[in-house]
Amino acid sequence: MDSVLRAGAMYVALLVLFKIAGRRSLAELTTFDFILLLMIGEATQQALLGDDFSLTNSVIVIVTLVAIDVGLSLLKRRSRWMSRLIDGEPTIIVENGKLLHERRRRARLLEADVMEAARSSQGIEKLEEIKFAILERNGKISVIAQED
Amino acid sequence: MSDDRDHPELRSRSYPIREDMAYQLKVWRFERVGWYVLVLVVVLALVGLFSRGLISSREVRSDDGKIRVEYEMFHRNGSTNSMKVSVNATPDTAVELELAGQLLEGFSIETLQPEPLRSRSSTQGIRLWLQTDLDGQATLYITLRGDGLGFYRSQIFSPGTNGIKLVQFIFP
Numbered sequence: 001m002d003s004v005l006r007a008g009a010m011y012v013a014l015l016v017l018f019k020i021a022g023r024r025s026l027a028e029l030t031t032f033d034f035i036l037l038l039m040i041g042e043a044t045q046q047a048l049l050g051d052d053f054s055l056t057n058s059v060i061v062i063v064t065l066v067a068i069d070v071g072l073s074l075l076k077r078r079s080r081w082m083s084r085l086i087d088g089e090p091t092i093i094v095e096n097g098k099l100l101h102e103r104r105r106r107a108r109l110l111e112a113d114v115m116e117a118a119r120s121s122q123g124i125e126k127l128e129e130i131k132f133a134i135l136e137r138n139g140k141i142s143v144i145a146q147e148d
Numbered sequence: 149m150s151d152d153r154d155h156p157e158l159r160s161r162s163y164p165i166r167e168d169m170a171y172q173l174k175v176w177r178f179e180r181v182g183w184y185v186l187v188l189v190v191v192l193a194l195v196g197l198f199s200r201g202l203i204s205s206r207e208v209r210s211d212d213g214k215i216r217v218e219y220e221m222f223h224r225n226g227s228t229n230s231m232k233v234s235v236n237a238t239p240d241t242a243v244e245l246e247l248a249g250q251l252l253e254g255f256s257i258e259t260l261q262p263e264p265l266r267s268r269s270s271t272q273g274i275r276l277w278l279q280t281d282l283d284g285q286a287t288l289y290i291t292l293r294g295d296g297l298g299f300y301r302s303q304i305f306s307p308g309t310n311g312i313k314l315v316q317f318i319f320p
Contacts, residue, residue: 009320020182051226090165091172102157106176132164144164 002050003057007064010048014040015086022108023088027139087137094133097146107135117141198319199224211310215245223294223318228258231290235306239284246311248272249302251292254318258291273302294318 018025026033048061076083093104093114104111114133118124122145132144152158152173160169196204204222209215218232237243242265252273264276278286296318305311 016182017186020179020186022179084171088175089168089172092161092165092167095161100157102155106173134165 003052003060004064006048006050007061008068010044011065011068014044023135023137023139024108024113025139028113090137091135092132093135093141094127094130094143096132097128097130099127109135109141114141114143118143196222198222199227199229208312208314210305210312214309215304215306215312217304217312217314219314219316221316223255223292223316225294225297225318225320228291228293231292233288233290233304235278235280235286235288237280237284237286237306239280239282241280242266242277243280243286243306244275244277245286245288245304245306246270246273246275247302247304249314250300251302251314251316254294254296254298254300254316255292256295258293259289260291261289264288 026037029037049057072082072086076086091103091107093100093107093109099111099114104114111127114130115124115127117140118127118130118133122130122143124130124143124145129146130143131146134142134144136142158169158173160167192198194201196202198204199220199222204220205218206221207216207218209217214236216234220229220231223229233245235243235245248270249272260276262278264278266277268275276288278288280286297320298318300316300318302314302316303311304314
């Protein structure tokens with residue numbers, strides 16, 4: 001019984017933590033983000049398994065995690081409210097070559113982040129060449145270039 | 149709040165995506181408040197709310213000063229902490245000490261040092277006999293592993309002295 005509770009509690013705790021961290025936190029994985037992810041995984045492992053390293057326990061934990069994950073995806077499909085709660089919504093950051101500073105500030109983005117996405121995806125050099133930059137639900141910035 | 153919505157940059161757009169900025173502002177506010185909560189948790193952990201720290205490590209004495217216990221008020225399930233019990237009695241004799249209450253329900257005793265002269269179960273817990281030194285001091289070092297969850301109230305006493313009441317909490 002406690003394996004299921006452990007896995008469930010850990011799933012919810014991590015879900016809430018990463019909601020607080022925001023969608024950008026692990027979107028563009030830098031070297032350090034990768035290390036951070038490994039350390040979080042390491043810290044989670046103990047709490048998930050406790051002192052029971054049996055095959056049965058690990059299978060129960062994995063089954064619980066996958067079941068919750070599939071269950072949530074089914075819930076998201078049925079309810080728009082749920083989907084919005086878990087995945088969030090995209091946000092426009094640049095509109096017709098103008099950076100929306102108030103939004104950028106609240107989304108904890110830098111102008112450099114937007115320009116980096118513009119360069120890497122569209123080969124854009126200047127902010128004015130961007131028609132729209134949108135902060136997507138997964139934390140990546142998608143860029144639509146101005147048409148000449 | 150209404151100021152936020154009046155800000156021209158924070159109004160909802162409908163092209164190229166349909167936005168709900170009122171909702172997005174709530175999400176951002178949640179992230180901000182969440183960050184304060186995370187900092188608070190870190191600070192609380194530093195001062196010892198989750199075991200081992202200023203507010204968790206306690207030292208209590210019985211009213212007559214004969215028993216002194218150093219212990220952790222907050223424990224975590226599965227982790228071990230030490231407890232030190234000192235008794236003051238007649239020099240070079242065996243002194244009786246009883247660990248009673250819920251102590252043995254919430255914790256398992258991993259080590260008990262030095263080994264008592266005798267030990268016996270009692271109606272409330274366990275009774276131990278310790279050898280005092282020439283100054284009349286006897287000290288018992290116990291390693292406790294938290295097995296339960298929640299509050300555990302226990303008493304440590306020696307016959308003829310006022311005992312000590314302990315309240316300990318085990319986190320999941």
